[in-house]
Amino acid sequence: MAATVLPTVPPPRVAPEEDAYAAWYGRVLGWTVTGGPPVQLVTGIGFDVLELPSDAGTALLRRPVATGPVAVMGRRMRFLVAPGSAEELDGLLDWLEWGGVALDLAALGAGGRITAPAPPGLPLGGSPRGAAVWLRPPEQGCEALLPALPGPGRAAGPAGGPDLVRLVAAAATECHRARLGRRTNGVRQPLAFS
Numbered sequence: 001m002a003a004t005v006l007p008t009v010p011p012p013r014v015a016p017e018e019d020a021y022a023a024w025y026g027r028v029l030g031w032t033v034t035g036g037p038p039v040q041l042v043t044g045i046g047f048d049v050l051e052l053p054s055d056a057g058t059a060l061l062r063r064p065v066a067t068g069p070v071a072v073m074g075r076r077m078r079f080l081v082a083p084g085s086a087e088e089l090d091g092l093l094d095w096l097e098w099g100g101v102a103l104d105l106a107a108l109g110a111g112g113r114i115t116a117p118a119p120p121g122l123p124l125g126g127s128p129r130g131a132a133v134w135l136r137p138p139e140q141g142c143e144a145l146l147p148a149l150p151g152p153g154r155a156a157g158p159a160g161g162p163d164l165v166r167l168v169a170a171a172a173t174e175c176h177r178a179r180l181g182r183r184t185n186g187v188r189q190p191l192a193f194s
Helices: 014-030 055-062 085-095 164-183
Strands: 040-042 048-053 070-073 075-079 107-110 111-113 131-134
Touching: 040 055, 048 055, 048 085, 048 164, 055 075, 055 164, 070 111, 075 164, 085 107, 085 164
Parallel strands: none
Antiparallel strands: 040 111, 048 075, 048 107, 070 075, 070 131
16 A cells, blocks of 8 residues: 655745844844744733723823833734733732722733734735734833832832832723723713812
């Protein structure tokens, strides 16, 4: 009996911009990329992600709260925060007395990934509508300025970099306001704690 030879299927072709995206993230920022297309950025190594609805994220960006790089994909906004911050989210929300409130606020940490937006200055190529884009793009060395919890030798606030507690408190407030606004059919109601 003769062995059957199965035809080999070539791997999917990667668009030139996908190669350029992966190279830029790896070479310029030193971030870990995986998968593709589309290229995925691995969370939990150089950064974690605080993710919330884009209407709440837009309101958050208008507040006087320091943030790091910010991306948007579809109806979700992604705020880059220091690695390890994802593990702190539930405890921070409890401490800030938001525990148990449905906020639609999530964090991605170790083992997670997000779709890589087109790097600044590189062409978007044939990116579909709703593709990830940077609102506040990252720069080389930005990891040192990501919102984080104050720790030994690290002051909170402007002198020590962005403060994760302030960012989470503002994000929780804006998520709650956006949720209430959606429940009233888009008619924004003044809130007692505003």
